[in-house]
Amino acid sequence: MAIVPLAKVTLYGPAAEKEAVLEGLQRLGCLHLVDLHPGAARGPDAARAGQRAREALQYLEDSPVRRREPERPAAVDVEGLVREALEVRDRAHALAEEREQLRARAAELEPWGDFELAGWARDGALRFSFHVVPLYNLALLAAVDAPWRIVGRDHRFAYVVVVAPEPPPGMPGAPVALDPRSLSTVRARLEHVERELEELDYRRIGLTLHASALRAALDAADDRAAREQAARATLERDEVLAVQGWAPRDRVAALRQYATDRRLAITVAEPGLGEAPPTLLANPPALRGGEALVNFYRTPGYHMWDPSKAVFLSFVAFFGMILSDAAYGAVLGLGTLLAWRRLGRAAGGARGLLAALAISSVVYGVLVGSYFGWVPPRGSLLAKAHLLDAEDQGVMMLISIGIGVAHLSAANLTSAWRRRRSLAALAPLGWTVVLLAGFWVGVARAHPGAVRLGLGGVGLGLALVLLFSSEHPVSFAPRALVSRLLEGLKGITEVSKVFGDVLSYLRLFALGLAAIKLAEAFNSLAASSFALRGVGILLGIVVLVAGHAINLAMGILGGVVHGLRLNVIEFFNWSLPVEGEPYRAFTRKAA
Template sequence: MTICPVQKVTLFGLSSEKRQVLENLQELGIVHVSDINNPNRVPERPGLGDLDSYKAFKYLMSAPSRRRQITSQAGFDAQGVVEDTLQVQDRIAELTQSRDHLIEKIRQLEPWGDFSFPTLEDMGGNHLWFYTVPRSRLQALSSLSSPWEIVRVEGDAHYVVVVAPEEPSGIPVPRTHTGAVPLSVLRQQLDHCEMEVDELEAQRIVLTHWCSLLARHLATAEDMANIGQAISCSFDDQVLMGVQGWVRKDHAEKVEAFARRHGLVCVLADPDLSDHPPTLLSNPDRFGGGEEVVKFYSMPGYRTVDPSLAIFFLFSLFFAIITSDAGYAVVLGFLLMGFWGKLSQSHSGRRLARLGLMIVGMCFMWGVLAGSYFGFKPPAGSFPARFAVIDVSDTGFMMKLSILIGVLHLLLANAMAAWSHRGSLAAVVPVSWMALIAGGAMAGFGTMGDIPSIVTPGYVLAGVGGLGVFLFSAPEMLPPRRPMDVLRIILAGLLGLTKITSAFGDALSYLRLFALGLAGSSLAMTFNQLAMNAADSLPGIGLIIAFVTLVAGHGLNIVLSIMGGVVHGLRLNVLEFFNWCITEEGYPFRAFAKKEIATWTP
């Protein structure tokens, strides 16, 4: 829930020991290495190196079954394993394409039967022409002068063969191309193709013996690439060498102990205003799903705030409002249970699984408050009906609620921005925006809700906020020292006030919560009504139609709800919210550490 404080660390030692120092530092695994020659340049991550090896490793890891791992390096030829694996992969891809082509060709040829074309001499110079003619067009064949015959009938399709030296005219359908290879030969080719695929899949499974060693090989190669990049970021004058980076403040003692052990000079310093430190987010795993969302979109700057906790709860809330159905929440819960094992295989996956659990819980609670269970309302006086206090179809109420949620969301964003600038005049602007947005909301809600007592205070509060934005949009020029500074303050203030339209638009954009929730609820009720109409009007078969309508309709609505919840829930958090909350974009803290590539435990 915080951005970890870091310190700048600089290590000096003998140039002749540079590589050994970097290898030991990589073993320590707690320092983010920066470019000592250009401290504010963000070093690019080194490439994956041998892409073929990664491709082969990924292919073996996705094998349907796996063999016991070989741990001894004796007899391990990494290049040979990679080449064999890629050859197997390419050949399987080629054979799979051929198999699909053969299956389609056999499907097209089966209605005509298994036959071989006679020679042209045996046919007296005639050819066989094949057509698939619907019943409604058979009459057109009566005008043909050439002999023809119907060899098969399947439903409305009539399979017709015409004997003629040239392609006959007057047939109302295009010719069917059967090819010259008999059906029996195509089936033999398909059998051989599938047998070879099976043999190659078996070879692939045998190659999985080497996955652990191949992973170790890849990790070593990536470690070497990282050391090479660290060398390029270091200082070296042929006598002394220096390497610089960032370390968590609570890990500084470990770096000092490392320097003492290896005879290095260690200099630690807090970042100053000219520094651009990396951002290291720190959140407990139970709320870490919000951090994963933040890192996926944009890393906040070091001197800003961590919005992960807010994202964790508010994304779940927005998703719930868009879904607005307790029954759908139960379905989402079962889907989450189905993917829980796969998500639990990685640290990020476990965090996202907990976020999913929060979403399911929030969806269920909101659905109960909305009184919607697969689009059905609980009977009046029933136990579930006691909790149904929100009417999603009440347009006026839901619009006001959505805008109120948006206003509170923007107020929270500006409060977090003010906190990140605490102790400086720059904090006045987000506080002023809070006053302006809150005042505007008071005036608006007072007018719409016939509460005149809050309209005037709302205008006053908005005016004070606007004045604060105008006066403090250029805090670095306060107090003004020259007449030109006054002009710049005025221009910056006018420019800052142009964000009023953005604030108004951002608050109104939360109406999408109401619109999507109402659309989903209306669709659910519509599918229920269609199903009941089918069951009532068509006895017997109507029950089947009703069941299909319910399953297909609610299935589609759940998919649309998930898409809407993800897309618009993220949009409101990472666009509207981040626009006001995150005042500086940063880059992630990446520890210079040994690479580990996970395989599996046989």
């Protein structure tokens, strides 16, 4: 099992040494603290402390250009740094919005020329009104009973100025409101704004020199806030302090040594009946991506099982079937290689997961014979590896449903193993029999004898569900038997759920075929463009690159969403009924 066994550790000492005791435990970083004051009012969370400082740090770290930070950051005025960084950010945001508005105003004014209206032209008896008239309506200007002039023209519109007390009737095009400033004034302000934005960029780059100092200050503040939160979780009675938490068994020795060094009393106990310790998962680095996938949706209970390996393998397989193209898998693998070093610094095993997804996509793409939507020519080595026809609806639906049956059967067998010391284990075994027998009926539907055998298996499985869905001990008392049968009937109502869950795996076939067909459609469009020669060749290249980029992005999105869905909804519903609390060590952030 990858769920780390924990022990309940309680330390006792003088209340006067609380701060020092908590600081030492924080340095050890191996204790998930238990709140000994449940329901008491809580103080501010460490995550909310220093929000402005976090915003400032994020702003500096997001800078496209950063100065090289010194190995030993010098002392810095953190409050002043935060204040200046946020001032630069807010001013830059305001100027960026003004720049976009000025660009729009300049584009609106440019067809009319560079002028600034006098007051009488805006508010006098004879006012200037400005109209954008489509070229096909120019003939209507002859009927306008007011002085007008065309001051500009492009391939679609004529820009007409009319002098009248009010816009004259019959004038084509409603009047438009122009910026009262002249075009040259708007351009001058735009140039000033762009210069100021450049200066703010330089200031931001300069401030990145102190990002590490700000980060260190934030970590220290988080550590202080975490100790304050931990202090509220401790118990003090008669000048005696009690600190309790869950620790991995292999760290108990370190805690005993710490208690000896600090002259503290310590007790260590195994989890008792009814207790629900937090869940700490530990998987090999290559499979740690499965752990991240599991925790993304639900943390398994401490007394459950760790589905990380199963989710890793099934998610990788499902992703490859949904992407359904060897070349797309190769592109994903190339991207993983290019980001290999950076991914190695990321938590959660992203590097191993992405590599596995690329390999799975390439392997399945070779099996269905799709390479950017092209099929390898007959007789080639790649054609010999083309073993599956993605367009064979009968075979591909059978494969998808078979995968669903196997996946859900594994979930129920896991549930049965977990309950192996109880007759209630026979209920998930019954569902496993129902799944396998129902699939057998579908496969052998042309053979009446085999169908009868399969239907008998379905009946046997449902009987096990009816008789053993109850968690209560077996009793032959009439009331107990009636209660057991009622619970069994309630369990049998999930037959529609298991049927729907199995059919949900058809998305593997449908999404994979859609990806292949979409790739073929882009290839066909590009081929039609190439036939035009000249500009058609350039257009065909654009269609190929953009089309396959869109298809790859959609395939990755579909592979992640639907691959996760089949695990965290269908699989977890049958194998992981209880959610646990994630293990959070009371540890330091600051170095």
